Amino acid sequence: MAENTQTKRKKRFTKDQWTAIAFLIPSIILILVFVYGFIGWTGYVSLSNWNTLVPDFSFAGLKNYIYLFNDFRFQADLRNTLFFTILFIGFVIILGMGLAILIDQKLKGESIFRNIFLFPMALSFIVTGVVWQWLLNPSTGFNQFLSMFGIEPKWYTDTNILAGFEWGSIEFGLPVAIIAVVIAAVWQMTGFSLAMYLAGLRGIPDELREAARMDGASEFQVYRKVVLPMLLPITMSVIIIMAHISLKIFDLIYAMTGSGANFVTDVPGVYMFETTFRGNYYANGAAIAIIMLLLVAVFIVPYLWNSRKGDN
Amino acid sequence: MKKLYGFLLLFVLALVLAACSSDSSGDGGDSDSGDGESADKKVEIFSWWTGAGEEDGLLALIDLFEKKHPDIKIENAAVAGGAGTNAKAVLATRMQGDDPPSTFQVHGGDELNEGWVAAGKMEPLNDFYEENGWMDKFPEELIDLVSKDGEIYSVPVDIHRGNVMFYNMKVFEENGIEVPKTFDEFFTAADKLQAAGIKPLALGDKEAWTATQIFENVLLGVLGPDDYKKLFEGEIGFDDARVKEAAEKFSKMLDYINDDHASRNWQDSAQLVADGEAAMINMGDWAKGYFSNDLNLETNKDFGYFEFPSTDGEFVVITDTFGLPKGIENPDDVKEFLKVLGSVEGQDAFNPLKGSIPARVDADKSKYDKYGQETMEDFKGARLVPSLAHGSAASEGFLTKVNQAVNIFVTQRDIDNFIKALQNAAPEM
Numbered sequence: 001m002a003e004n005t006q007t008k009r010k011k012r013f014t015k016d017q018w019t020a021i022a023f024l025i026p027s028i029i030l031i032l033v034f035v036y037g038f039i040g041w042t043g044y045v046s047l048s049n050w051n052t053l054v055p056d057f058s059f060a061g062l063k064n065y066i067y068l069f070n071d072f073r074f075q076a077d078l079r080n081t082l083f084f085t086i087l088f089i090g091f092v093i094i095l096g097m098g099l100a101i102l103i104d105q106k107l108k109g110e111s112i113f114r115n116i117f118l119f120p121m122a123l124s125f126i127v128t129g130v131v132w133q134w135l136l137n138p139s140t141g142f143n144q145f146l147s148m149f150g151i152e153p154k155w156y157t158d159t160n161i162l163a164g165f166e167w168g169s170i171e172f173g174l175p176v177a178i179i180a181v182v183i184a185a186v187w188q189m190t191g192f193s194l195a196m197y198l199a200g201l202r203g204i205p206d207e208l209r210e211a212a213r214m215d216g217a218s219e220f221q222v223y224r225k226v227v228l229p230m231l232l233p234i235t236m237s238v239i240i241i242m243a244h245i246s247l248k249i250f251d252l253i254y255a256m257t258g259s260g261a262n263f264v265t266d267v268p269g270v271y272m273f274e275t276t277f278r279g280n281y282y283a284n285g286a287a288i289a290i291i292m293l294l295l296v297a298v299f300i301v302p303y304l305w306n307s308r309k310g311d312n
Numbered sequence: 313m314k315k316l317y318g319f320l321l322l323f324v325l326a327l328v329l330a331a332c333s334s335d336s337s338g339d340g341g342d343s344d345s346g347d348g349e350s351a352d353k354k355v356e357i358f359s360w361w362t363g364a365g366e367e368d369g370l371l372a373l374i375d376l377f378e379k380k381h382p383d384i385k386i387e388n389a390a391v392a393g394g395a396g397t398n399a400k401a402v403l404a405t406r407m408q409g410d411d412p413p414s415t416f417q418v419h420g421g422d423e424l425n426e427g428w429v430a431a432g433k434m435e436p437l438n439d440f441y442e443e444n445g446w447m448d449k450f451p452e453e454l455i456d457l458v459s460k461d462g463e464i465y466s467v468p469v470d471i472h473r474g475n476v477m478f479y480n481m482k483v484f485e486e487n488g489i490e491v492p493k494t495f496d497e498f499f500t501a502a503d504k505l506q507a508a509g510i511k512p513l514a515l516g517d518k519e520a521w522t523a524t525q526i527f528e529n530v531l532l533g534v535l536g537p538d539d540y541k542k543l544f545e546g547e548i549g550f551d552d553a554r555v556k557e558a559a560e561k562f563s564k565m566l567d568y569i570n571d572d573h574a575s576r577n578w579q580d581s582a583q584l585v586a587d588g589e590a591a592m593i594n595m596g597d598w599a600k601g602y603f604s605n606d607l608n609l610e611t612n613k614d615f616g617y618f619e620f621p622s623t624d625g626e627f628v629v630i631t632d633t634f635g636l637p638k639g640i641e642n643p644d645d646v647k648e649f650l651k652v653l654g655s656v657e658g659q660d661a662f663n664p665l666k667g668s669i670p671a672r673v674d675a676d677k678s679k680y681d682k683y684g685q686e687t688m689e690d691f692k693g694a695r696l697v698p699s700l701a702h703g704s705a706a707s708e709g710f711l712t713k714v715n716q717a718v719n720i721f722v723t724q725r726d727i728d729n730f731i732k733a734l735q736n737a738a739p740e741m
Contacts, residue, residue: 051709052431052707052709053404053407053408053427053428053430053431054430054431055408072716072720073716073720133575137572137575138571138572138575139572139575154571154572155575156574156575157571157572157573157574157575159574159723257518257574257575258518258519259520259719260574261517261573261574261719261722261723262719262720262722262723262724263716263719263720274712275712277397277400277401277404278397278400278708278711278712279708279709279711279712279713280404280427280707280708280709281709281712
């Protein structure tokens with residue numbers, strides 16, 4: 001025993017390193033192969049002619065990408081993703097922060113409220129999708145109640161494009177149907193941003209607010225000038241997390257609305273799945289995957305860059 | 313400390329072993345299906361039959377087989393979900409990895425011929441058909457549907473019909489409507505129903521194939537069976553004036569559908585007809601099983617059926633078939649299974665439960681209900697044409713693009729755009 005401790009003390013550092021490396025190697029290899037290897041493979045397939053059941057790896061250049069960007073459905077997908085992302089992130093931030101501020105007012109039964117708002121997060125998007133599909137069904141659901149007031153929104157079956165204008169082969173503008181999907185997604189994810197903001201609020205020292213109040217700031221000003229700026233890092237994190245959920249969204253749409261009439265609720269994930277596994281357009285599907293990866297990278301890379309600088 | 317290293321070494325070893333053994337067990341499990349080196353014989357049947365009636369049919373079939381061949385074990389490898397989409401994705405992966413199941417469900421027509429046969433993955437079965445004397449037991453046009461260049465590649469087990477209109481009999485009666493035989497009669501009837509405040513045609517195109525199904529029936533009605541086939545063989549172009557006429561008729565039909573079609577699947581839309589909110593629905597005859605089994609409606613009392621306008625004497629075939637993939641280890645055992653599948657006994661065990669009719673023309677009629685008997689009679693005399701919406705008339709790639717074009721057309725109704733999209737997709741046929 002004594003001998004052991006002695007050797008341990010002598011080579012402690014290297015041994016620990018040894019152990020760490022030994023533990024890490026299997027997962028590093030697995031990640032290299034199954035994440036980065038397959039990303040590379042997908043990129044390779046996306047440049048090939050493999051658009052039938054039989055693999056054909058001959059080089060096609062950017063053919064598949066050019067096809068996609070000229071495709072009505074893919075253009076509609078990009079439009080839908082854009083508006084979905086903007087609305088979804090916007091509402092999740094506003095509602096999450098608002099609710100967090102309300103809950104932070106030291107009210108009674110705080111934990112009950114917190115849990116109520118957090119619960120939807122425990123569900124899978126599939127469950128959310130199925131439930132909201134019924135709630136927002138134009139002939140059942142909320143409309144049975146709303147029709148008493150003479151309003152009957154068509155929700156996700158609405159094919160109108162708000163403020164639309166011709167652009168490429170699609171009408172560019174806000175697809176009304178996507179709002180229904182945004183409602184479901186916001187319902188599910190607001191709890192998450194609420195939790196993050198609540199943690200952020202708790203991290204702001206009371207002295208700061210006190211100091212501001214002493215300086216004669218109104219309660220509104222305290223929030224605007226002190227609390228909100230202090231919450232900026234939280235907001236950044238919420239945006240990153242929500243953006244990569246919304247850019248990759250598949251399950252919610254698939255369960256709730258499908259592609260929608262005229263592809264008003266279609267997203268790249270659904271298109272990728274259908275074109276690859278129904279149409280056997282493997283190369284096209286791979287190209288969609290790569291484009292989605294790049295879209296997410298647009299958000300993630302600056303964030304990683306930023307946090308790396310922060311570490312240094 | 314030595315202990316720790318030993319432990320670590322063990323751990324790494326275990327990982328490596330696990331990785332290797334999962335590889336080999338994967339191989340083992342898979343070659344199992346092809347009956348690798350294991351002594352007992354096994355046949356793996358790959359399908360997407362997991363729904364109520366269809367699973368019962370499959371199990372009855374397996375039962376029958378195991379009674380006849382107690383020495384061969386059947387492995388039921390059904391993959392649920394997505395109307396076969398999930399199963400097809402799994403199948404594609406296995407076929408590409410040279411690990412085919414012993415036999416698998418595939419729609420007769422291009423899904424088989426332009427898919428697996430063209431990929432060189434199937435064995436021809438001509439001798440097998442001759443041996444069993446099947447050449448005159450299946451309709452010639454059906455055998456054509458599972459053949460490529462004179463070679464037969466699979467055994468059809470069931471037949472569904474795609475050009476059927478189901479209607480609510482009470483609604484028809486109350487409004488004094490006769491069964492429409494032509495497009496003109498259909499539109500007159502539809503106007504009358506519309507005026508009476510009833511949706512003439514129910515559609516649930518949350519999945520686009522339901523709308524594509526209407527379009528293919530209109531095409532058949534306008535072109536007739538011979539030119540319909542030629543269209544999908546590429547001998548008639550999609551710029552043909554009659555295709556445009558069909559698109560116009562299709563568009564006119566869409567004027568009569570329910571507003572919330574995009575939120576419904578086919579069952580939800582059939583429900584509209586059952587409830588009398590809508591009068592008619594075009595659906596493959598699996599809808600009959602839905603009406604009578606799930607909704608407890610009585611055939612020819614609550615709901616009736618007729619051929620899609622202008623397609624009298626024609627039969628849009630959707631047929632499930634099983635073939636013999638290349639590279640499996642016990643083709644003889646699989647052939648034994650196919651023999652049972654193609655026998656009168658096998659087909660009569662399977663089809664009454666699934667609610668389809670047998671592919672053979674000499675099956676025992678008494679085992680089927682009235683709808684089945686009538687359809688069997690029609691099937692014998694009718695001209696058979698492959699269904700586009702179910703992957704028989706053209707490749708899956710073409711179908712995917714047509715479904716997209718139809719989805720856009722249902723909203724936009726831009727006929728020129730639609731024709732152009734069909735033309736652009738035509739090379740994929």
